Amino acid sequence: xxxxxxxxxxxxxxxxxxxxxxxxxxxxxxxxxxxxxxxxxxxxxxxxxxxxxxxxxxxxxxxxxxxxxxxxxxxxxxxxxxxxxxxxxxxxxxxxxxxxxxxxxxxxxxxxxxxxxxxxxxxxxxxxxxxxxxxxxxxxxxxxxxxxxxxxxxxxxxxxxxxxxxxxxxxxxxxxxxxxxxxxxxxxxxxxxxxxxxxxxxxxxxxxxxxxxxxxxxxxxxxxxxxxxxxxxxxxxxxxxxxxxxxxxxxxxxxxxxxxxxxxxxxxxxxxxxxxxxxxxxxxxxxxxxxxxxxxxxxxxxxxxxxxxxxxxxxxxxxxxxxxxxxxxxxxxxxxxxxxxxxxxxx
Amino acid sequence: xxxxxxxxxxxxxxxxxxxxxxxxxxxxxxxxxxxxxxxxxxxxxxxxxxxxxxxxxxxxxxxxxxxxxxxxxxxxxxxxxxxxxxxxxxxxxxxxxxxxxxxxxxxxxxxxxxxxxxxxxxxxxxxxxxxxxxxxxxxxxxxxxxxxxxxxxxxxxxxxxxxxxxxxxxxxxxxxxxxxxxxxxxxxxxxxxxxxxxxxxxxxxxxxxxxxxxxxxxxxxxxxxxxxxxxxxxxxxxxxxxxxxxxxxxxxxxxxxxxxxxxxxxxxxxxxxxxxxxx
Numbered sequence: 146x147x148x149x150x151x152x153x154x155x156x157x158x159x160x161x162x163x164x165x166x167x168x169x170x171x172x173x174x175x176x177x178x179x180x181x182x183x184x185x186x187x188x189x190x191x192x193x194x195x196x197x198x199x200x201x202x203x204x205x206x207x208x209x210x211x212x213x214x215x216x217x218x219x220x221x222x223x224x225x226x227x228x229x230x231x232x233x234x235x236x237x238x239x240x241x242x243x244x245x246x247x248x249x250x251x252x253x254x255x256x257x258x259x260x261x262x263x264x265x266x267x268x269x270x271x272x273x274x275x276x277x278x279x280x281x282x283x284x285x286x287x288x289x290x291x292x293x294x295x296x297x298x299x300x301x302x303x304x305x306x307x308x309x310x311x312x313x314x315x316x317x318x319x320x321x322x323x324x325x326x327x328x329x330x331x332x333x334x335x336x337x338x339x340x341x342x343x344x345x346x347x348x349x350x351x352x353x354x355x356x357x358x359x360x361x362x363x364x365x366x367x368x369x370x371x372x373x374x375x376x377x378x379x380x381x382x383x384x385x386x387x388x389x390x391x392x393x394x395x396x397x398x399x400x401x402x403x404x405x406x407x408x409x410x411x412x413x414x415x416x417x418x419x420x421x422x423x424x425x426x427x428x429x430x431x432x433x434x435x436x437x438x439x440x441x442x443x444x445x446x447x448x449x450x451x452x453x454x455x456x457x458x459x460x461x462x463x464x465x466x467x468x469x470x471x472x473x474x475x476x477x478x479x480x481x482x483x484x485x486x487x488x489x490x491x492x
Numbered sequence: 493x494x495x496x497x498x499x500x501x502x503x504x505x506x507x508x509x510x511x512x513x514x515x516x517x518x519x520x521x522x523x524x525x526x527x528x529x530x531x532x533x534x535x536x537x538x539x540x541x542x543x544x545x546x547x548x549x550x551x552x553x554x555x556x557x558x559x560x561x562x563x564x565x566x567x568x569x570x571x572x573x574x575x576x577x578x579x580x581x582x583x584x585x586x587x588x589x590x591x592x593x594x595x596x597x598x599x600x601x602x603x604x605x606x607x608x609x610x611x612x613x614x615x616x617x618x619x620x621x622x623x624x625x626x627x628x629x630x631x632x633x634x635x636x637x638x639x640x641x642x643x644x645x646x647x648x649x650x651x652x653x654x655x656x657x658x659x660x661x662x663x664x665x666x667x668x669x670x671x672x673x674x675x676x677x678x679x680x681x682x683x684x685x686x687x688x689x690x691x692x693x694x695x696x697x698x699x700x701x702x703x704x705x706x707x708x709x710x711x712x713x714x715x716x717x718x719x720x721x722x723x724x725x726x727x728x729x730x731x732x733x734x735x736x737x738x739x740x741x742x743x744x745x746x747x748x749x750x751x752x753x754x755x756x757x758x759x760x761x762x763x764x765x766x767x768x769x770x771x
Binding site: 179191196227229242 | 658662663665666667668669670672673676681684685688
């Protein structure tokens with residue numbers, strides 16, 4: 146079902162947490178609300194669920210405005226970071242709870258519970274108590290409980306944050322698989338850009354209670370709207386260098402990067418360089434010295450101090466033999482850098 | 493092995509001190525029991541004969557027209573059970589409201605709870621006496637129960653609030669989005685989480701009611717609503733009739749239920765000190 150937020154505003158006391166936010170999620174789409182903690186992404190999610198009251202604006206499920214409808218009558222499924230399973234009930238009772246409060250027949254409940262348990266692959270755990278399950282299994286139960294009532298929207302509030310790294314990857318693709326199989330409209334709240342990029346159709350990047358940019362993950366990575374977006378996406382993260390432009394584009398230390406072109410005459414600039422666009426044999430060589438090296442197995446991550454004008458990161462295939470303290474003459478691929486004004490706007 | 497033995501040796505002085513300190517207590521408890529079934533000549537500590545005379549209160553009233561021990565025990569049981577039930581049921585709902593509901597006056601009630609919790613409530617007894625008198629509840633068990641409940645509630649609510657506070661909000665949020673109303677959420681999802689606190693509070697307030705002395709003494713001094721504590725005090729208050737062996741026998745009768753309850757429920761009672769945190 147299509148979900149639309151129009152001018153959604155949320156205040157806590159005198160502080161406006163979310164100011165006139167607009168968001169459209171297409172039917173069957175999975176969108177990520179991505180941002181640092183305190184940016185309002187969970188507040189938005191809770192408002193969609195009806196757990197927070199909406200101060201202004203409309204929330205449309207299809208064509209129905211639910212902004213002032215109680216959470217019980219909204220038909221959303223929600224999965225919490227700590228799973229929020231009911232500890233005194235078995236897995237089957239947990240999953241059946243939404244059906245039970247709707248007064249469904251036992252036979253019908255049993256059939257639906259088995260069906261959904263099969264979908265999330267916990268069919269053999271139905272008689273266990275939540276405390277007897279691993280984190281990943283608990284998350285599957287929470288997912289089943291959210292889905293069993295066929296909700297209009299599935300809301301996921303940092304569902305993977307409590308899992309260890311390996312399980313997180315597994316559950317990540319599981320959530321996506323289940324979402325695609327059921328064709329449900331889903332919203333994932335997360336502060337982890339990898340999570341958002343890997344399983345969502347689109348990302349809405351939030352900051353200070355507003356959406357900065359909405360785009361498909363690849364588009365947002367290649368074409369960030371401003372410095373904030375560029376710095377949020379990418380792992381290892383992008384590096385920034387101060388620069389200026391007369392006839393030539395120069396780094397703060399004076400090194401030239403070639404003709405300034407359309408940037409000519411701007412005397413304060415910030416260049417954003419992703420690690421994959423800096424390295425040996427790329428663009429104009431710059432003198433620098435390796436100050437940090439992280440071995441990642443397949444790749445090595447370097448941090449290079451350029452003579453007097455800041456640090457860049459480079460990611461190279463392992464086995465280059467370059468060590469900390471080595472002087473290097475690597476270059477920047479000028480076709481892929483981002484240019485920002487000092488206040489962070491993309492130029 | 494050597495190491496462990498060394499351990500024991502180092503503990504001996506400590507054990508010796510503890511034994512020395514607690515010996516008088518043990519001796520007193522032993523004599524408490526021995527004295528109730530023996531006769532001892534004045535000035536001696538060695539008993540010279542067995543008797544069941546001190547337990548005569550079990551079969552009939554001590555003085556003509558006085559209450560039997562069984563009616564007193566019944567009164568005490570009613571008093572303690574009613575206190576426990578009312579305290580627990582009011583605490584259960586009041587604490588939920590204070591813990592979770594954003595209601596007007598919440599701050600006032602919370603503050604009042606803490607003040608009353610620390611307040612020496614006995615100082616209110618004159619005012620309470622006047623109120624009961626005015627309401628016609630003076631000298632009735634109902635009146636004493638009401639007062640006892642009022643005095644116990646701050647503690648009960650505070651304890652239960654601690655248990656409610658430890659239930660994750662997300663469980664209620666999940667319940668509400670699952671389609672259950674707040675009352676159903678409380679009944680089916682939250683209440684089972686605070687069940688250990690409920691059990692502990694029930695037992696605790698029962699025991700507190702069982703051992704209450706001042707309130708029945710002051711607010712219900714007549715024979716009819718008398719409880720075991722006031723009766724026991726009466727036995728030695730009467731100086732023509734100060735029978736210490738009888739006093740000891742009645743004390744044992746009075747203390748036995750408490751001991752039994754502690755033995756059965758000690759694990760549940762410990763919950764109350766954990767404040768609802770899960771181990």
